[in-house]
Amino acid sequence: MTSLLLFDTLTRQKQDLGPPGQAPVRFYSCGPTVYNRVHVGNLRAFLFYDVLKRALLWLGYPVRHVMNLTDVDDKTIKGSRAESVSLRAFTERYTELFLKDMDALGALRPDVMPRATDYVPQMVDLVQRLLDKGVAYRSDDGSVYFKIGAFPGYGRLSHLEARTLQAGAGGRVAQDEYEKEDVQDFALWKAWSEEDGDVAWDTALGKGRPGWHLECSALAFEHLGESLDIHAGGVDLVFPHHENEIAQSEAASGKTFSRLWVHNEHLLVGGQKMAKRLKNFFTLGDLVQLAGATPREVRYALISAHYRSQLNLQVTYEGEGEARRPVRFDSLEVARGALRRLDQFRKDLQAKATGEAPAGGAERLARAKDEYREAVRDDLNVPRALGVLFELVTDVNKLGAWDAAYAREVQAFLDDADRVLGVLTPEPEALAPDEQALFERWKAAREAKDWAAADEARAALQAKGIQVQARKGSEPTWARG
RNA sequence: GGCGGCAUAGCCAAGUGGUAAGGCAACGGAUUGCAAAUCCGUCAUCCCCCGGUUCAAAUCCGGGUGCCGCCUCCA
Incomplete structure (x- = not known):
């Protein structure tokens, strides 16, 4: 079997994606809001997307991967205004830092990484469709809200009955909420307000900016179609x-938005949710500096537990409170x-290839291949x-020694397996000429x-x-670290 | 208050009905000119507690305890 099983949040069951076909798997993942350095918790999510995509490709699925960049929301506006720079310049800076982290961690780039602000016309069109269908309405201030009462399936994904939602339970109901007909309705379009400064688009909907939820639907429609x-x-x-x-x-298209919904669990640091107050809030750069870790080690740590x-x-x-x-x-x-x-082990494959074809070696390798494939296929069981x-x-170590052909076969398996994990291949390293000379001198002196x-x-x-x-x-070897 | 998830060795972590993967650490051995590194081995009679179902449960059911998450813009 080569088809991938994924745990679907909607049905709460593992669903079979079906065998790979000619058409690309339409894969959409929610990207970062580019207002800050992403932290390791964010990175876990992005690496989950990466492993999922790699697994799809490895299993033979063509993939079209879209990940958005949220470059307009309260936080990006606030941040850019605080520094008196344009929204674009502000978000561009954090976009670049984000991509740098992702590259360092060996994440494959999505096929498309659309910025929300490049798609305002598409978002406006989508709002217009919803207004035309009567599932959205304008408030007095010019904002547009989605009327969740008009969408019968609301709450199916999160398994929350719409009417059991406790309004404002989080204590974060904004002051302008009275504009809505129902507290649970959400903003599709936000009319311009003083705090937005010069961040606004003049559109058929009036002067304002898109709501957060809207961008993912519009971007997915644009790049992947109405069904993912x-x-x-x-x-x-x-x-x-x-x-x-x-x-x-779904209110706009009348079609199922996505066949499968997959969600990764959160990262805890020291058994607690990350918070600056707890001093357990880290970026990739923090880990590299404080722990002396390589990005590769961080990647390993972040993908080595099951994503769910x-x-x-x-x-x-050490220490308590402020000194902690x-x-x-x-x-x-x-x-x-x-x-x-x-x-x-990789080094030993070469160094110990001094014997003969090992008895049972082929069978052992074949078993590993089968088991590895099954683990990947079954809901990405990376552990x-x-x-x-x-x-x-x-x-294999217990075999003691083997021949070059066997070493190559095992090596090839590890290379193949690494197409999913992206962590097995050591960073290419070589000795500088003076180091090589010392290494040769050491070997000669031993001789x-x-x-x-x-x-x-x-x-x-x-x-x-x-x-x-x-x-x-076996041949003498060297290693850094 | 509502909804959901999780509790497996010192730490991390698979396993969801058939009798406890793996990694780190620790300990023992091998190897080594010495050392480091490396390799091999050992390391949970038991899976938070109490009941129940079953020939059989870490795995299913009921109750309890603890932790985590969501309940309007946080991956």
């Missing part, structure tokens, strides 16, 4: 964002150790998939049993952060 195959996001978006997307999209489970990034702190600070990022050390084992790889590592010279060369390499290894039955 997979729509992804974080669990916090189930309600109200995705509920509202469904309402406005809360992932606890374990951190050890992280002293050890346990999860990143785990990632480092695990990757070291995998990297070492299980990693387990399959580690089990293979142990078993000559000139231990003093060998120790000297080794110490020089270690001073440069290079560890050397000498083992019987």
